[in-house]
Every structure is written in structure tokens, then in C-alpha cells.
Amino acid sequence: MQSNYEQKIQAGVKFPDIDVQLLNGNMKSLGTPENGHDWKLVVVYRGKHCPICTKYLNQLEMVKESFANTGVDLIAVSGDSKEQLESHLEKLDISFPIAYGLTVEQMNTLGLYISDPRSEKETDHPFAEPGVFVINAKGEIQVVDISNAPFARPELEALANGLAFVRNNDYPIRGTHH
Numbered sequence: 001m002q003s004n005y006e007q008k009i010q011a012g013v014k015f016p017d018i019d020v021q022l023l024n025g026n027m028k029s030l031g032t033p034e035n036g037h038d039w040k041l042v043v044v045y046r047g048k049h050c051p052i053c054t055k056y057l058n059q060l061e062m063v064k065e066s067f068a069n070t071g072v073d074l075i076a077v078s079g080d081s082k083e084q085l086e087s088h089l090e091k092l093d094i095s096f097p098i099a100y101g102l103t104v105e106q107m108n109t110l111g112l113y114i115s116d117p118r119s120e121k122e123t124d125h126p127f128a129e130p131g132v133f134v135i136n137a138k139g140e141i142q143v144v145d146i147s148n149a150p151f152a153r154p155e156l157e158a159l160a161n162g163l164a165f166v167r168n169n170d171y172p173i174r175g176t177h178h
Contacts, residue, residue: 009111011144012176015042015135016109020077020099023085028099030077031135037073039142039163044102044112044131047080048088049123052150053130059156061094066160070167072134077102079127102128113148134163142166142173 009016015031022028033040043060045053057076067074077099080088085100092098104126107114113129130153134143143163145154165171 008146009109009133009141009144010176011141012173013141014139015040015133015141018102018106018109020075020106021082021101022097022099023082023089028075028097030075030099031133031139033073033135033137035068035073037068037071038137039070039072039167040133040135041067041072041074041159041163042131042133042135043074043076044107044110044128044133045076045078046115046129046150047078047123047127048084048091049117049127050150053078054088054091056130056153056156057092057094057098061092061096063156063160064096066157067163070160070164072160072163075099079103079107079125080123081125084123111144111146113146132159134159136173140173 018030019027020030030042031040075097079102080100082100107128112131114126116126117123130147132145132154136142147153
């Protein structure tokens, strides 16, 4: 166990340039908004082995219109393999982009907590614990929520409502005092 703290990603900084792969082979820039939106919501989930993640991604589908109405595009990503994602999609009812193959180096760049599998039944690779990032029109991190546990992550409807407030009131990035 290391006693020093790894540097966590800071609110207000530029979101790192990270490319991820979709099942169709296309590469996406993780923090770049698309679909006519100027903000981006990036949801990092643990992987196929996590039932809470499956539930969370299906909930995200239910509230995605709330994000779209606020100009927020979205994508989800994990460190799973292509095969793991293909298998996971059998349990997911989603229409937003989902990417795979996030590397440990990319997880570290994002300041995520990383876990080793407890057994081969869980998964076969180190995986990121949950992270949620909202990137604004300037490419800066407006909101960051990083957890070390699967059950601690933002409630999606509250997040969508909060982002609507932020955008409608030109609310500043919080937590930037060092």
C-alpha cells in the first residue's frame, strides 16, 4: 500500500485528451461533445461484472433526455474488453455511446480509483471504480465525482437538474480553491 496520495484530477482544469474505442471500431475523444451539444457527461463504470453498473447505465438511458435538453452529450466507458462489452450489452437497454478498453494509464490520468479483481469470476483485469465527469463548452471539468466504491455515485436525475441550474444561471465551477 502506498502512503503517498496520487494526484487527483482537479475541477476547472482542461479534461485530458483520451481516445476510446466503440464496438463498431470508431475511436471517440472521451471529453468531446457531439450531437449538437456543447457539454459532455463522461460516465466511467467498473465493468460487466458489476450489477450496480448495469442498473446505473440503464438508469442513465432513462434520464438521457434531461441531459440532452440541457445541451449535455454523454458517453460511458470501462476497462472491459470488446468481448466483455458485447456480452454486457445483453443486460443493457441503452442507445448512448459506450466504449471499452480504458487502460490503467488512462484511469490514472483521470485520477480514478483502480481495483484488482477479487477472483477470476469477477473479471480478468484491473478496473476503474466509478467516475463521473462533466466537461463544459471550454473543455474544462465543470463537475467531477470520483468514488472508490460501486454504491457511491451521483444520482442521475439530481445531476441532470443540477446541470440545468448551472447552465441557466451561469453558475461557476466549484471547488477550485487550492
